[in-house]
Structure formats: C-alpha cells, structure tokens
Amino acid sequence: MPKFTLNDQEIEAKPGQTIIQAAIDHGISIPHYCYHPDLPIDGNCRMCLVEVEKMPKLTPACTTLASEGMIARSNNDRVKEAVRGVLEFLLINHPVDCPVCDQAGECRLQDYYMVYGLHTSEIPLDMKVRKRKVVDLGEMVVLDQERCILCSRCVRFFDHVTGTGEMQFFGRGDHNSIGTFEDRPLTNPYSGNVVDICPVGALTSRDFRFKARVWFLHSTDSICVGCSTGCSTRVDHRDGTIFRMIARRNPEVNKSWMCDEGRLSFHRLQQWERIARPMRKSVDGMQAPITWEEAFISVDSNLKEIASKHGRESVLGFASASATNEALFLFNRYMSEKIGATHFEFRLDGEDRTVTEKEDEILRRLDKNPNTTGAIKLGFANEHLGGIRGAIEAARSGKLKAAVIIYFKPLIARAGDDEKEALIADLVNALEYSVVIAPYKANWQKAASVLLPVAAWTEEEGTYTNYQGRVQFAGQAMLAEGDAMPAWEVFAGLLYASGESRLWLSFDEVFQSMKESVTIFHNITLEQARREGALATE
Amino acid sequence: MKRPAITINVSDIAERETSFAKEMFAPLAGMGLTFTRMMQNVSGKIRPTISYPEERRSYSERYRGAHILTAREDGSPRCVACYMCATACPADCIYIEPGEHPDPHIEKYPTRFEIDMLRCVFCGFCVDACPEEAIIMSRETEICAFSRDETIWGIERLMRRPELAEFGLGYRPNAELVDSRLAFVPKEKLIMSMPNSITLKEKAEMIPHVTFDPRK
Ligand code: SF4
Ligand code: SF4
Ligand code: SF4
Ligand code: SF4
Numbered sequence: 097m098p099k100f101t102l103n104d105q106e107i108e109a110k111p112g113q114t115i116i117q118a119a120i121d122h123g124i125s126i127p128h129y130c131y132h133p134d135l136p137i138d139g140n141c142r143m144c145l146v147e148v149e150k151m152p153k154l155t156p157a158c159t160t161l162a163s164e165g166m167i168a169r170s171n172n173d174r175v176k177e178a179v180r181g182v183l184e185f186l187l188i189n190h191p192v193d194c195p196v197c198d199q200a201g202e203c204r205l206q207d208y209y210m211v212y213g214l215h216t217s218e219i220p221l222d223m224k225v226r227k228r229k230v231v232d233l234g235e236m237v238v239l240d241q242e243r244c245i246l247c248s249r250c251v252r253f254f255d256h257v258t259g260t261g262e263m264q265f266f267g268r269g270d271h272n273s274i275g276t277f278e279d280r281p282l283t284n285p286y287s288g289n290v291v292d293i294c295p296v297g298a299l300t301s302r303d304f305r306f307k308a309r310v311w312f313l314h315s316t317d318s319i320c321v322g323c324s325t326g327c328s329t330r331v332d333h334r335d336g337t338i339f340r341m342i343a344r345r346n347p348e349v350n351k352s353w354m355c356d357e358g359r360l361s362f363h364r365l366q367q368w369e370r371i372a373r374p375m376r377k378s379v380d381g382m383q384a385p386i387t388w389e390e391a392f393i394s395v396d397s398n399l400k401e402i403a404s405k406h407g408r409e410s411v412l413g414f415a416s417a418s419a420t421n422e423a424l425f426l427f428n429r430y431m432s433e434k435i436g437a438t439h440f441e442f443r444l445d446g447e448d449r450t451v452t453e454k455e456d457e458i459l460r461r462l463d464k465n466p467n468t469t470g471a472i473k474l475g476f477a478n479e480h481l482g483g484i485r486g487a488i489e490a491a492r493s494g495k496l497k498a499a500v501i502i503y504f505k506p507l508i509a510r511a512g513d514d515e516k517e518a519l520i521a522d523l524v525n526a527l528e529y530s531v532v533i534a535p536y537k538a539n540w541q542k543a544a545s546v547l548l549p550v551a552a553w554t555e556e557e558g559t560y561t562n563y564q565g566r567v568q569f570a571g572q573a574m575l576a577e578g579d580a581m582p583a584w585e586v587f588a589g590l591l592y593a594s595g596e597s598r599l600w601l602s603f604d605e606v607f608q609s610m611k612e613s614v615t616i617f618h619n620i621t622l623e624q625a626r627r628e629g630a631l632a633t634e
Numbered sequence: 635m636k637r638p639a640i641t642i643n644v645s646d647i648a649e650r651e652t653s654f655a656k657e658m659f660a661p662l663a664g665m666g667l668t669f670t671r672m673m674q675n676v677s678g679k680i681r682p683t684i685s686y687p688e689e690r691r692s693y694s695e696r697y698r699g700a701h702i703l704t705a706r707e708d709g710s711p712r713c714v715a716c717y718m719c720a721t722a723c724p725a726d727c728i729y730i731e732p733g734e735h736p737d738p739h740i741e742k743y744p745t746r747f748e749i750d751m752l753r754c755v756f757c758g759f760c761v762d763a764c765p766e767e768a769i770i771m772s773r774e775t776e777i778c779a780f781s782r783d784e785t786i787w788g789i790e791r792l793m794r795r796p797e798l799a800e801f802g803l804g805y806r807p808n809a810e811l812v813d814s815r816l817a818f819v820p821k822e823k824l825i826m827s828m829p830n831s832i833t834l835k836e837k838a839e840m841i842p843h844v845t846f847d848p849r850k
Contacts, residue, residue: 195716195765196742230738306732306742309717 100166102146109162116144116157119170126170127179127208129295130247131158134351136256141247142182143208146170154178176212183213189225189270191242192217199297201310205245225270234281236288236356237299241273244298250274250290257353258286258458274298286458288356292342303360304340313339316573317626319560321418321466321553322358322508324451325459326562328628329354331362331554336574338362338554348628349566355460361507362554368505368536371549372578383547388579392593395500395531395546399435400594402498402529408436410497412487414523415442415476417465418504420558421567422606423550423583424467424474425614430587431500434594439496442468442476443483444516452563461563464506466553470561473616473632484519491526498529502583504552505536533586535576550583551576557603558582559625561632567620568629693773697804698758700774701749703792704767705817711793712814713768715744719760727753728760749792751777752785758805767812771804794818 099108102119109118114137116126129141139159146157149167154175157168169175186205194200227241246265251274254262262276262284276282282290291301313332320327320341328346332339341362343354374391375383386394403411413431415424431437450462451469471477481487490496503520506513521540524530532544535552550556555576559567576582588600600606604622611617616632624630674680684691693699704712715732733745760769774797779785798818803809 193741195718196714196740228738230734230741306715306734309721311721312717 098162098164098166100162100164100168102168103171107162113162114158115146115148115160115162115166115168118162119157124170126157127204127212128158129204129245130249132249132252132293132352133345134257134347134353135249135252135293138248138252141186141245143179145175145178145182147172147175179208179212180215183208184215184217186245187213187217188219189227189242190245191224191226193243197240197243197297198300198305198310199243199294203297204295227271227273231275231279232281233276233279233299234283234287234302236302236359237282237291238302238305239275240298240300241275242298243296244274244294245296246272246274247295249293249295250299253290253293254284257289258284260284262287263290285356285456285460286353288359289343289353293352301340308334308339314573316554316571317344318554318570318573319466319562319568320354320358320361321560321570322355322361322464322506323455324461324463324465324468324563325349326466326560326566326568326629327354327358327459328568329358331571331573333554333573338366338573346628349562349564349568350459353459355458357460357508364505364507364509365552365554370535370577370580371537371541371547372580374549374579375544375547377545383542383544388581388589391546391548392589396434396590396593398529398545399498399500399531403435403437406497408438410495411435411437412439412441412481412490412496412499413437413476414484414487414499414501415440415471415474416502416504417442417447417463417468417471418506418553419467419471419502419583420556420570421467421470421474421561421617422558422603422610423502423587424471424476425610426584426587426591426600426606427500427502428475430591430594434591434596438478439480439487440476440478441481441484441487442471444519445512446483448472448477463563464508464510466562467560469563469565469632470559470567473561473565474614484523488519488522488526491523496527498531499523499527500531500533502533502550504534505538507553533583535580548586549576549578549580550586551580555580556582556584558584559607562629565616565632566629567617567625567632569622569625571626687776692802693775693804695804697771697773698756698761699772699801699804700751700777700787701754701760701792702770702772702798702803702816703747703789704770704814705793707815709817711744711747711768711789712766713744713747713764714740714766715742715747716765718763718765719769722759722763723754724757724759725750725753725755727751744789747789747792748786750786752782761805762807767806767808767814770806770809770814772798772801773804774798774801 097108097111099106102124107118107122116128116131119126126144128144130138131144137158139156142156144157145154147169148155200206229240229242231239231241233239250263254260262282263274265272266275267273291299313334316331318329318331320329327350328344329341330344331341341359343350343352345352373385374388376386376394377383399411413427415427447463447465447468453462455462481490487496501520524532524540524543529545531546532541533548533550535550541547553570554573557572559569561567584606592599607622611620616634620630620632706712715730717730720728720730727750729748730744731746732742735741735743758771761771777785794817796818
C-alpha cells in the first residue's frame with residue numbers, strides 16, 4: 097500500500113491508484129473534466145494538475161500513480177494559477193450561453209469558474225469561433241458543438257463501454273469539434289449515458305430538454321425498476337411530477353450507466369390511469385367505493401370463511417415480482433399465519449428462469465421485474481401449482497376458490513405483456529373470490545371482488561432484490577395518488593384486522609421485522625441498502 | 635481618557651413674543667393666506683388637486699410598476715425563457731413554459747410567460763436578474779380587473795398593451811447599455827404623436843397628459 101502526502105495529509109492509496117483516485121477516496125476534490133471513474137484514463141483536459149515534489153513541472157493527478165513517499169499539493173498558488181489558466185483557455189471559444197443551456201446549475205465549467213476562474217474574458221464576442229448548435233443526434237441526445245470542451249468522455253464511452261464508437265472529434269485546432277459521422281443519429285440503447293457524463297452542456301437530453309431548470313428539482317435516490325438488474329438511479333422531481341431519471345454510480349451493479357429504456361420508463365408511470373379508491377363488488381355485481389377499514393375487515397372475514405369451508409388449499413397468494421420485499425414479507429406473513437394458505441405463486445412466465453439471463457452484454461436482463469429474486473426468496477415460488485397457468489386450471493376445476501393477487505404492469509414493454517396480463521384476468525374470472533391489489537386501472541379489474549389501490553414505485557419506500565440477490569433501497573419521491581397506500585401498509589392493515597397485536601406503521605419497522613424473521617436478510621442494514629446494496633445470502 | 639461631552643448646537647428659540655395687537659391680527663393674517671391661495675387656484679397659478687384619472691402625477695423614472703416584456707427587432711420577445719426572473723422572484727409569481735426556437739442561435743423562447751399581478755410585490759428583482767434586458771418595468775399602477783383570471787398577464791399583454799404610452803417606462807437599470815425595443819401599438823388618438831417602436835436608449839417622452847409635477 098503506497099503511502100503518500102497530499103496537501104500535508106497522509107494518504108494510503110490502493111496499489112495502482114492514481115493521485116486523483118486516492119484523493120477522491122479520501123474526500124479531497126481535485127478539479128477535473130476528462131477523468132471518470134468508469135472510463136479509461138485519458139489525461140487530456142489538464143484541469144487536475146498538481147505539484148509533486150522533485151518533479152520539474154506540474155503533473156496531471158489522473159495519470160500519475162500514487163507512489164510511496166510522494167509529496168503532492170493540489171491547493172497552492174502555483175496549482176491554482178495553472179488551473180485558472182486552463183479554465184481560461186477552455187472558455188476562449190465557449191459561448192457561455194448559460195441562460196439557454198440545460199446544463200446550467202450542474203455544469204462543471206460554472207462550478208470551477210466560481211472557484212478557480214473569476215477572470216474577465218479577454219476575447220471579444222465576435223472573435224469567438226462559432227460552431228454548430230442544436231445538432232440532432234437522434235432520440236436521446238442533442239449536441240451543441242460550441243459548448244464542448246473536448247474532454248473525450250463521450251468518445252471513450254462509445255469506444256470502451258458499448259464498443260460501438262459512434263462519436264469522434266473532427267477538425268484541428270480551434271475548429272476541432274465533436275460529432276458523429278455525417279451527423280448520424282445515435283441508435284445505441286445506452287446513448288443517454290453520454291448526457292450524464294458530459295461535464296458541460298454539449299450533450300443534452302432530448303427528453304429533458306427545456307423541461308425544467310435543474311435547481312428547481314428535488315432529487316431522490318432510487319433504483320430503476322425496469323428489469324432485474326436494478327440499476328441505481330436518481331429521480332429528479334418537482335410537485336409530484338418526475339422530470340428525469342439519471343444513473344447513480346454503483347460500482348457493484350451498474351457502474352455509472354443505465355439503459356435508455358429504463359431512463360425513460362418513468363413516463364409510462366405518469367401516463368397510466370390510477371385506481372383512486374378501494375372498491376368492493378356488491379350484490380348487483382357492480383363495484384362501489386368503500387373505506388380502507390371496511391375493505392380490511394371484509395377481505396379478512398371472507399378469506400377466513402373460504403379457508404374454513406373449503407380448506408387451506410383453496411386460497412392462493414399471488415404476488416408480483418415488482419412489489420417490494422417489505423410488501424411480499426407482510427403478504428406472506430398474513431396469508432400463511434392468518435389464513436393458513438399453502439399456495440404461493442408469482443410466476444407469469446418462468447421469471448425464476450429468466451431473472452439472470454442477459455438481454456445484451458452490458459446491463460439489460462430478460463426479466464422485466466425488479467424483485468423476482470425477492471419473490472423467490474420470500475417463498476412465492478412453491479411448486480404445488482407451477483405458475484399462473486396451473487393456478488388458472490386449479491381455479492377452473494374448483495380446487496382453488498380465492499386468491500389475493502398483486503399486479504404491477506411492467507414499466508418496460510416487451511412482446512407478450514398483454515398475454516401475461518390476460519392470464520391474470522383469466523385467473524380473476526375463474527375464481528369465486530378475488531382480491532386484486534394494483535396501482536393502475538385495467539378493464540379486467542371489474543371482475544374482482546375487491547380492488548385495492550396501492551402506491552407505485554417512487555411513491556413508496558421499499559427494497560428490491562436484484563438478479564445478484566442484492567437488496568437495494570428505493571426512496572419515496574412523491575405521495576401516492578388518491579387513497580392509494582404502499583402495498584406493505586395494506587397487508588399491515590389486514591394483519592391488524594385479523595387480530596395481530598402489532599401494527600406496522602413505517603417502512604423502517606417493516607424492514608426491521610423482515611430482517612429479524614427472514615434469515616437471508618439478517619446481515620443487511622438499511623444504510624448498505626441505501627448506498628450500493630447488500631447481498632442477501634443464506 | 636475621559637471623553638469630552640458632545641456639544642450640539644441648539645439654537646435658542648425664545649418663547650414666541652406676543653402682544654394684544656398681534657393676537658387680534660392673527661386671524662386676519664390667516665384669512666389673508668387662505669384668500670391668496672384661493673386666488674392662486676382660481677387664476678390657475680398652482681393646482682394641488684388634479685382630475686384623476688384624466689390627469690396623473692408623474693412618477694420617477696425608477697418607478698416599479700407593471701412589467702413590460704421587451705422585443706427584438708422583429709417584434710418577438712427578447713426573453714429566452716432562462717427562468718432567472720422566476721428563480722429570483724420572492725413571490726413565486728412568474729410562470730414560464732419554454733419552447734424550441736427555430737433559430738439555433740436563439741434556441742429557446744417562452745411559449746407562455748405569465749405574471750400573476752396580484753401576487754407580485756413589485757420588488758423589481760426579476761428586472762435585476764434578467765440577463766437579456768427582456769423584462770423591465772413601467773410606471774403603470776392600475777391593475778384593476780373584474781375577475782381573478784384577468785390579473786394574470788400573458789405575453790401579449792406584457793409586451794403590447796396599448797395603454798403603455800400613457801404611463802411610460804419605469805425601472806430599467808441597464809437602459810443605457812442595451813438596445814431592446816418596445817413593440818406596442820399606442821391607443822388610436824396617440825398614433826400620430828407616438829412611435830410604435832422605440833429603443834430603450836431613446837429618451838421618449840411617453841406621458842403626454844401628466845400636467846402636474848410636484849417637483850417643478
Ligand atoms: S456548458 Fe456550462 S458554462 Fe457553458 S453555457 Fe452551458 S451552463 Fe454555461
Ligand atoms: S461532448 Fe461533452 S463529453 Fe463529449 S468531448 Fe465534448 S464535453 Fe466531453
Ligand atoms: S417584481 Fe418581484 S414579485 Fe413581481 S414578478 Fe418581479 S421578482 Fe416577482
Ligand atoms: S430572466 Fe429575462 S430572459 Fe430569463 S426568463 Fe425572465 S424575462 Fe426571460
């Protein structure tokens with residue numbers, strides 16, 4: 097372990113780390129543009145210059161290995177003067193059109209100018225080299241060549257992460273500019289990532305363009321619920337509307353990337369019509385709104401009655417692999433302890449097989465549910481029925497009388513989604529008594545005996561277990577619509593109505609109970625789940 | 635060191651001298667003053683009363699009244715929908731919806747720009763914040779309306795309300811620097827005497843019927 101000194105502070109670097117990496121690990125920030133933790137090192141922007149004793153010139157911290165006994169400085173006047181000089185060069189031809197630039201507020205040029213620059217530009221406006229603005233690069237990205245500082249992060253992303261190499265520099269000297277060959281659109285399914293990594297406003301998001309200024313937005317750490325990879329994300333929202341979702345760095349799952357489909361998936365969430373209130377089918381076969389209290393009591397007594405009349409095997413708990421671990425935990429507890437049910441299922445189409453199967457070589461997985469592993473580990477895949485088709489058969493033959501069904505539509509559409517939803521509808525139609533728990537409205541729900549609205553992702557706190565078995569936390573960004581409540585709260589209510597002495601009142605309490613009673617979650621803390629997640633191990 | 639006491643010059647005003655004759659004369663002197671004022675009013679020498687609203691007092695050049703959105707040469711708003719004004723606004727009363735401008739060098743423009751005039755506290759922060767001199771203030775104070783909806787002013791009203799000429803320009807700290815234009819059409823009777831587009835640098839007298847200026 098090489099030990100070196102940075103700004104009079106003794107730092108122990110990991111072998112092979114450069115000065116900037118060791119500094120970031122120890123909370124010392126060195127200004128940089130081209131360095132990115134998940135891209136190969138390039139050393140072209142010259143912003144990270146530091147002074148190292150016995151070296152004649154300043155040296156870039158991103159390319160210099162930290163070695164034993166090295167004495168480096170990043171905060172003296174010589175370094176600051178050099179950084180200021182670099183910044184002044186970068187800004188020579190920069191348009192500084194921050195008022196119309198979507199990056200403003202999170203722009204590294206603005207930030208470093210306030211810390212290191214504060215110089216007056218010597219270049220008159222009409223002498224600046226003009227380049228092309230508003231270049232259309234397809235569905236995800238809009239390019240502004242003038243704002244580019246030629247850091248090559250985007251070039252390296254397409255060369256080394258996706259391996260498709262769409263972007264490159266053209267021209268020389270002042271006229272050196274970034275672009276794609278003949279302005280061809282970026283069709284890569286990961287191209288939205290270059291918007292995240294571009295340190296300035298050269299690459300901006302087509303979807304987020306002009307939607308909001310970033311300083312008005314509130315951020316909530318979350319995960320993408322588009323597939324079983326569960327990329328760490330940050331959701332930016334205001335007044336109950338999500339404006340964008342961007343990747344959050346998690347070296348264990350997604351590095352700094354996420355796929356474009358996932359990036360845009362929140363739009364579907366906001367388009368679908370929601371169920372406003374709990375509903376119950378009355379004698380005339382029509383559903384009428386009821387209160388939550390009535391719903392809990394009637395569901396509980398009806399389920400118990402069926403279980404005592406037709407036996408415990410006549411009741412099924414049908415989970416969704418998109419529900420949170422907490423909801424599934426209380427669901428299982430209610431069904432097995434209070435009703436005595438033995439049938440538990442969640443599989444619409446062999447999710448337990450596809451959960452780890454890759455859709456491509458980077459992030460995406462075939463299973464479009466975020467919590468399939470959680471559903472398996474919490475006991476929703478017993479072999480009695482063998483998936484939803486078995487359940488429908490059992491219901492048609494009269495062996496199965498009642499079921500509690502959670503259904504979340506997948507946020508990323510794939511062929512076959514409608515068929516899967518039709519299977520759920522078939523199950524509901526075949527049952528004598530069905531309780532459907534769902535956030536979004538659908539036609540088939542009219543057949544349900546009781547319909548309970550629940551919060552969707554971003555409206556509730558929850559943990560999800562991804563394909564690796566990693567438990568990750570997703571925060572709450574907004575309130576649920578209408579009377580909807582988080583799914584765990586529905587089961588907490590049912591448990592309480594059924595005579596359980598304990599009433600779970602917050603997400604933290606449910607997580608704690610789950611941790612105590614399910615062995616694989618014993619060692620997981622909420623802090624880990626909030627950061628990079630923790631593996632649920634036997 | 636002991637500080638010396640501060641001496642303040644106070645003029646000694648003696649008790650008003652009075653006498654029987656003065657006391658008898660005082661009401662007459664008062665009536666004389668009243669009479670002189672009456673004659674001055676009747677003859678039109680001074681007029682402390684004005685016939686509002688046909689006549690108005692003239693406010694200072696820095697008066698912060700209802701906002702004006704200034705225009706480019708072609709009459710479109712100068713505003714680039716940067717939200718600086720909305721960010722600075724302490725009353726949170728500016729609502730902007732941006733759109734994609736066909737000219738890539740302008741890039742962004744407001745498809746909607748609304749100020750809720752009843753929420754506005756006329757602090758002028760929006761004018762200070764604007765990097766484009768796209769929003770300035772007028773000396774217009776009358777923001778009466780029959781319904782709440784009418785007090786929310788949109789782009790058209792902020793830019794081109796015809797009554798602008800009657801009030802004149804207000805707070806515009808960068809007037810000398812910027813060449814932004816006003817693009818309004820004055821009311822009919824004024825068309826002859828008023829230009830329908832002036833730049834802020836021009837010193838246009840825009841308040842034709844103010845007759846009383848207390849400073850003069
Ligand atoms: S890239 Fe940064 S400095 Fe350049 S115009 Fe955009 S916000 Fe301003
Ligand atoms: S477009 Fe952005 S990421 Fe790409 S080289 Fe320019 S500044 Fe760097
Ligand atoms: S004058 Fe003040 S309160 Fe009124 S719109 Fe401008 S910033 Fe807001
Ligand atoms: S600050 Fe000026 S340019 Fe920006 S949105 Fe407001 S009026 Fe428009």
